[in-house]
Amino acid sequence: MEYIVETKKLTKRFGKEYAVADLEMKIPRGEIYGFLGPNGAGKTTTIRMLLGLMKPTAGSVQVFGKDLRKDRINILNKVGSLVENPSYYPHLTANENLEALRKIYGVPKTRIAEVLEIVRLSDVGNKKVKGFSLGMKQRLGIAASLLNSPELLILDEPTNGLDPSGIIEIRNLIKRLPKEYGMTILISSHLLSEIDQIATTVGIVSKGKMIFQDSIETMRLYSKQKLVLKVNDSEKAWRSLIAKGIKAELEEGIISLFEQSDKGVAMAVRSLVQDGYSIYRVEEEKRSLEDTFLQMTAEEKVL
Numbered sequence: 644m645e646y647i648v649e650t651k652k653l654t655k656r657f658g659k660e661y662a663v664a665d666l667e668m669k670i671p672r673g674e675i676y677g678f679l680g681p682n683g684a685g686k687t688t689t690i691r692m693l694l695g696l697m698k699p700t701a702g703s704v705q706v707f708g709k710d711l712r713k714d715r716i717n718i719l720n721k722v723g724s725l726v727e728n729p730s731y732y733p734h735l736t737a738n739e740n741l742e743a744l745r746k747i748y749g750v751p752k753t754r755i756a757e758v759l760e761i762v763r764l765s766d767v768g769n770k771k772v773k774g775f776s777l778g779m780k781q782r783l784g785i786a787a788s789l790l791n792s793p794e795l796l797i798l799d800e801p802t803n804g805l806d807p808s809g810i811i812e813i814r815n816l817i818k819r820l821p822k823e824y825g826m827t828i829l830i831s832s833h834l835l836s837e838i839d840q841i842a843t844t845v846g847i848v849s850k851g852k853m854i855f856q857d858s859i860e861t862m863r864l865y866s867k868q869k870l871v872l873k874v875n876d877s878e879k880a881w882r883s884l885i886a887k888g889i890k891a892e893l894e895e896g897i898i899s900l901f902e903q904s905d906k907g908v909a910m911a912v913r914s915l916v917q918d919g920y921s922i923y924r925v926e927e928e929k930r931s932l933e934d935t936f937l938q939m940t941a942e943e944k945v946l
């Protein structure tokens with residue numbers, strides 16, 4: 644698999660404290676990588692190292708397959724970022740603010756209209772930024788980070804402090820970017836619900852360590868609510884349930900019921916008993932995604 648970002652044993656120590664420890668982050672091309680972890684887990688420190696803003700204590704960062712230490716300028720030319728709350732000249736318009744940055748990047752003037760269009764701020768390009776809502780300011784920050792047409796966009800908690808409609812706007816905007824512009828995105832958050840709604844790949848960090856990294860589907864598998872039956876001859880037992888129209892799934896010798904009402908469970912159990920199967924266990928596997936996340940970060944359990 645091609646990784647846009649790949650860190651090897653990335654470590655940052657402040658005095659005796661490890662803010663980031665042996666982190667192996669892998670971000671495949673075209674993904675929205677949700678970088679999730681409680682406050683103080685080491686997300687911002689990691690992001691600062693990815694952007695060459697902070698020197699690692701140990702380990703390496705590869706972006707676009709190249710070592711950040713050796714190809715820093717070339718790499719950063721193709722990266723966009725929004726790390727802290729963007730600062731603007733409040734008395735200047737959105738267009739004028741972007742124009743100041745455009746000159747630094749040396750991109751054509753036409754790019755300003757393009758980035759305003761991408762973040763849906765074309766209508767207010769000539770309005771002064773001081774009148775903008777926080778959500779609009781944040782979108783302007785994303786517009787600025789897109790000026791150099793980055794292949795990788797890094798956003799540190801971009802929805803922090805926004806109201807629900809502002810959050811939805813940013814979310815929809817971010818979701819469009821890989822599809823329409825082929826970008827790869829790293830978005831950090833301490834909110835699982837946020838990452839759940841936007842990310843395609845998830846990396847969970849706790850106390851500086853990566854404790855989970857996989858697709859969002861895999862993460863959801865861990866937290867499915869299930870009612871599972873352990874029986875003898877599970878394959879046959881499962882077929883007998885299906886034959887009676889009881890919806891069930893068979894995985895590694897364990898039957899999971901779709902219908903989990905008391906009535907539904909009683910019916911399935913009765914049917915199996917009547918057909919002569921031995922039921923060893925009926926168990927509820929109840930873990931919400933939130934529980935899974937909390938448990939993982941509390942125990943630092945590597946899944």
Ligand SMILES: Nc1ncnc2c1ncn2[C@@H]1O[C@H](COP(=O)(O)OP(=O)(O)OP(=O)(O)O)[C@@H](O)[C@H]1O
Pocket residue numbers: 657661662680681682683684685686687688689833
């Ligand atoms: N410049 C610094 N000097 C000393 N300690 C630091 C410094 N920057 C971060 N830390 C410590 O490193 C740890 C990780 O902090 P970091 O800001 O990376 O976490 P985070 O996951 O981004 O959290 P948040 O969402 O609160 O920003 C924390 O314990 C923090 O106190």
